[in-house]
Amino acid sequence: MADLGAAELLEGFSLLDPMTQSDPFAMYEAMQDAPGIYRMPETGFYIVSRYADLRAVLTDPVTFSNKVDRASLQGPENAERLRAYMESKGWPHISTLQRTDAPDHGRYRKLVDRVFTVGRVREMTPHIEEVAHGLIDTFAARGECEFISEYAMLLPGTILAEEMGLPSDQVTTFKKWADAMLAPASYVMSEEQLLRNADIELEAQHHLATLFEERRARPTGDWISALATAHADTEEPLSMAELQSVMSQLIGGGFESTMTAIGHAMMQLLNHPDQMARLREDPKRIKNFVEEVIRFESPTQGLRRRTTRDVELSGTVIPKDSVVIVRYGAANRDAAKFACPHMFDMERSNAGTHLAFGAGTHFCVGAVLARQEIAIGVTAILERLDDIELARPLTEPIHRANFLTLPLRELPIRFRARR
Template sequence: MSSTSIDLFDPDIQRCPWEAYRSLRKNAPIYRMEPSGIYLITSYALCEEVIRQPDLFISGVSPMALRPGGVPEEVLRQYTDHGWLPRASCSTSDPPEHTRVRDFLQPLFTAKRIRAYEPRIREIAESLAGQLKPGMSEDFVALFSHPLPMQVIADLLGVPDGDLGQFKVWSDAIVEPFSMMISEAREVECAALVVEMQHYFKNLLEQRLAEPQDDMLTEVAQAGEGNDGFNLEEQLTILTIDLLASGNETTTAAISSGMHLLCQSPDLVGELQGSPDKLRNFCEEAMRLESPAQGMFRQVTRKTELGGVTLNEGDLLNLRFGAANRDESRYDRSEELVLDRPKPGQHLAFGTGRHVCVGAALARAEMQLAFQALLQRFNRFELAPDHEPPAITPSFFGRNIECLHIIAT
């Protein structure tokens, strides 16, 4: 594939971007993609160089605003007339806003706190694994990889179990616009759904202020008090984007991709069952190879040079974590799942530096406990022969398997 013709907005390339990434790393690791003008950064070293300079390459870029014409007026009206205009999320903001939100979020996801919650994650994983019928063709995404992180984050937030079905609709409505590949009509529809969710959480925040509980909703509600507290727009952004959407969509993608890898390499199941200590390495390698967040934006704040290429103020970069994580100059056998890889957690699936994923410890725990439960119950996983190969949701941002029909025995 010629690097002069690569357009990552092409769904056909997104289904299997690895050849395109190889070509870019070899021929043009800093590649200006036309007609968008976005620079794709595909080598590990160059991504790391950008991340090390967060004030030169800032994160305050809204993917939704990059579409031609910007955010549609009707989308803005949905928020301003019926709800609250979302603020920049933790991952798409810069200091001082970023620092303020991150300082609130970090204590919610400490290693100590996640360890204390692991028995509940294990309970959810074992319950969902028990619902998979041996020998039957079933959609793994619908039955396992989507409900697990959704139940976990809903449980941590403290929302009623009966509302989980609606959470899927709302969560999709938050994430889809970030794909940069949906119609304007769908974008308006998504905005209306997000407004529904805003009112839902506003009511819960008011309830928690009146009757505090031991959950994250109470902590967000109480963080809105005082002169320095978060206003309602900020509270709703933290709940809907930083906690709900960020807390389940990428984890769902990671678990789905991990199962797809097990189906493609049946010998891995026996190896992991025989050496349970390798399960952590399997999860890290699955995240490295598949990178649920394929790319994140940065914007140049002043004229500079990167890898011999001159960049001007305002230029947009997209750090392609999915390409950097398979960089042959960084990893031996870079496109293989290697269970005994030294330091398996050294990848960019969670980002690094100032914007490293604040929920990484929770995502890792969910993924490891998910596969632990599955490997204890089943000895083999295969793709169901009566279904098409797994479809990838068209998205410039993420890599999500829409459905994954498997047979577990």
């Protein structure tokens, strides 16, 4: 009867509904309680929600391929229209890095792993701290700020913009480009909206193309230079289409998700002032706090896979060439893995076993940098501000409509600057 009740409950939800996207956890719980794997009636996508099932999918890239059209949410006709439009005016969305399987994936991963080393992130740490405190300087004396646009967005955005060769005061331009790159995978658009969005991405592509050519001739040590010159010990350099694709994924993964996690970190501090106090008392707790933030409200709620054969998962046969959505946000709230999964606890002993960064060969290449930016961002705020509280109630839905991520619309706070 419990299974039947969960199945009936699912009929009242839709992952395309902005209210469900903003607070999807009741739907996730119903998916996990219902038999088999949930299939979205609107798209035919299979949603994998249980922790054990996610690990099975993520660690079997042969059966669950990463080669899937990023615009599959738009339907086949609009996805093809977008591909042709991008190819005619810029560079098409070709498969690289996250969207490839072995052996191609290994080639791309080898290149980007050199960019995102622990040593390089360690070298960047003083500058990330400098950027964080510089941002706080702009609003500390005011006693209030809109935390997302004035801090959570600007911290990772500034770092990424600098690595793209953009001046730090052009982060808003960078965000516009990043949003456009993510949009086809994030929400359903009309053909007109899809092509208008493509024009913004094309603007970014042509800027990046100029930078790639400049850095090939005169490397400067930034990510653009590293990627443009990464062919030094390989058979051939990356083509411009490959460079565009890799950079698009680094921007999408490194900006939106980190911005969202920093916003969620502040939200949980506001919701749990006792834990905020403990974190102030012992800043060494920051590492586990960050892991619990990422587990609790996974910035990337899900990504796509494609089945290469008929496969059975939790009693459901998923046909070959089906789109499968690995729902990280659901697995990270699975009661079979995490005790009291809907309770935020920065001292949770297994918080670090979350799947928010994936698993297996496609584990997030930018995880080290993301963790460092979140930790630095939170630590700097607690060092500089006291009596932090929500300035006014948030308007529902509190998150922007998005099929794959969980971005807060806003987070207005007030505080007292420390002397």
